[in-house]
Amino acid sequence: MKKKSLVLLLLLLVSLSAYADGATCLVYHANFYLKNGKNVKGLFRVFSYGDRAMLDDQGTNPYCNDEGVTMLFKEQCGVSYEQVFYPHSAFVFKKISVVQPVGTIMECYLPAYDFVLASDVVIVDSNMVKKITFIKVEGYKNGIYFGHSLVIETSKIKRTIEKERYFNTTFFYEWEDGDTVVFNQEKIGKGAYFYNYNKNISIDELQQLVRTKYVTKWEDEFSKEFAKKNNIKDYYNCPPDLLEKFGREKLKKETELKKYFWKKGILVIESYIGC
Secondary structure, eight states, X not given: OHHHHHHHHHHHHHTTXXXXXXXXXXXXXXXXXXXXXXXXXXXXXXXXXXGGGOOOTTSOOTTSSHHHHHHHHHHHTTOTTHHHHXXXXXXXXXXXXXXXXBSOOOTTOOOOEEEEEGGGEEEEEGGGEEEEEEEEEEEOSOXXXXXXXXXXXXXXXXXXXXXXXXXXXXXXXXXXXXXXXXXXXXXXXXXXXXXXXXXXXXXXXXXXXXXXXXXXOHHHHHHHHHHHHTTOSOGGGOOXXXXXXXXHHHHHHHHHHHHHHHHTTEEEEEEEEOO
């Protein structure tokens, strides 16, 4: 029961998050044969500045084989949010589709997202893999700049993005120093997109909501509170046995914020924009 709860927490943690960088991407399809006798057929994305995400004139590369795809999968394990709960695991998707919100395009607007239904996500533990066989590789279908985005959510959210027209939207970047918040400008830093489906909320009211409820440096405040409560210097010195606890408690606060906005008809998609 505890393991299932952690899986749900992990999916929620990654849910409605977007990532972007200047690297190129390929999608690798493979069969995963597990030691418990189960088999998983799925795909995973590889972003790279090198040959891992490039194809030659014949549409192949050195990783288009069993040994190569196995190495690439293991490189995905323990990266980003997965590391909080499963340092030896990575996401394998049954299907990835591209969704595009319906509304007015803004200068800062990220026009399309890779979307994966939560039910189409399999967390594969590399320690449980008996062997991996290569199926095929394909180019990245979401060919729009800043297209490294990924949203893992329910079919209801997917229908909202695809079918319902938002009334207004805003985006903010928070500079790396955490002190400067800039709306609707392309800057390097951590930020979020807010799509408002509530006709009673104006753009000014939307930005005010974001300023008062979301841009409150709650992450820094939470980290300091967690450190004080658990008698450690700071989060960066968090021992391994407290890391999972930190992840769960932070996730709870993050989920509460997103639920708060969604109840008002505002969809929040976080983003980290690189070069």
